Amino acid sequence: MLEITQIRNNTDQVITGLQKRGIKDALNVIEQVLEVDDKRKEVQGKHDRTLAASNQLAKQIGQLMKEGKKDEAEIIKKKTAVLKAESKALGETLGNLEDEQKQLLYAIPNIPNKDVPEGKGANDNVVIHEYGDTPQLYVDAKPHWDLIKEYDIIDFDLGNKVTGAGFPFYKGKGARLQRAMVNFFLDEAQKAGYNEVQPPIMINEKSGYGTGQLPDKEGQMYHATNDDLYLIPTAEVPITNMYRDVILDEKELPKKHVGFTPCFRREAGSWGAHVRGLNRLHQFDKVEIVQVHHPEDSYSALKDMCEHVQGLLEKLELQYRVLNLCGGDMGFTSAQTYDMEVYSAAQEKWLEVSSVSNFETYQANRLKLRYRGDDKKTQLLHTLNGSALALPRVLAAILENNQTAEGIKIPEVLVPYTGFEWIN
């Protein structure tokens, strides 16, 4: 969430930022938060002064009791009753105002960075880079949902029986190709200096709040209500939450982590004809990179992360493009996001395979993730993350783009990992 001081000190900037996201009543929203904050401060002042008076009297009573002056102590005791009632009432008001303020802040998205283009939706995203040529497919080329049946490498029906829609089985060479990609992605990240972690794939409520999945996107996560745990929608959640309530020394920065996990998404209400096959699943595998940075160099880190992802796509010999997402299409918590899309020749469309974002202090403020600089003061850090990469759509593109009459050719870079060159 945004910092209240940021809203107070740069009010106009915050409002124009929110307008860039298409929030029409930004002015009202901000005025409301500031109003609540003013009230909060006022009430806290009163509350603190009341408590101070109570504490003062309590000390006096202690002193008198020690001296054996019980009668005098009794007189003061009576005085404290009034203060106690007062501070209790003020305490409740304060608590309510704090809650109200928090709720308002939770509802305000991050401010887009200055380089984020104006725009309302996906059509306004700006293509900033393109790579590779559109593959020339052979005459009988098929979309991946046909190929996986033909070669029996992914089985949706079986997943359907055992679990439900969107939970496929990967079989034989399909399963091995998945494992190969995971290992390849992890090794590449390792080479790029990312420290590997294997996080839990269930998280508690606090972690959900830390990275911004809660309170907003409750319905998008699978919730194990008996234990009040959520299945992760992305490894971003557990990995970033490693740094919840942490104060890092400036010298320890940056922190770079990579983790492989399955990801679970309910995708409530987002199914349709355009999301066939591997294009959208309830469970999928993803290798995620996460960085924690000093505010000064978070944007160069964002660039590095994009280049890392692009490198992966180039090694896999996939045609791709990079989009600078516009204000209206960016995620709630992001300050700037680049999407990487690969071209699926058989579906004749671009598939998003990675989303790389800088959250600036938005997550850090929720996480209470700070660093201590030379001046000994604590300041919020910047968090970033990106997919490197999400498997299903990369797999779909490989299957579709590399199909030939003889079978599907495995990208060279993966062969040492798969142990086979062809799916046929």
Place this chain on the structure above:
RNA sequence: AGAGGAGUGGCAGAGUGGUCGAAUGCGGCAGUCUUGAAAACUGUUGUACCGCGAGGUACCGGGGGUUCGAAUCCCUCCUCCUCUGCCA
């Protein structure tokens, strides 16, 4: 899962109702001494919020309660340790 024990500052560890945000030691930082370093000595060393400031408030695993007053007493939840059971 059952029985017992425990959760205090960066770490170790004292504190069982009153001036305790918390002794002491270690570590960190600054300084004295030294050619330099070490040792020794001196000082300093949690976070957040309110306040122009002086200063104030809150926090001793989380939440609630008793009391004029809670790290200390009570309730509840969480976590860790030991033993028993179960299990990849």
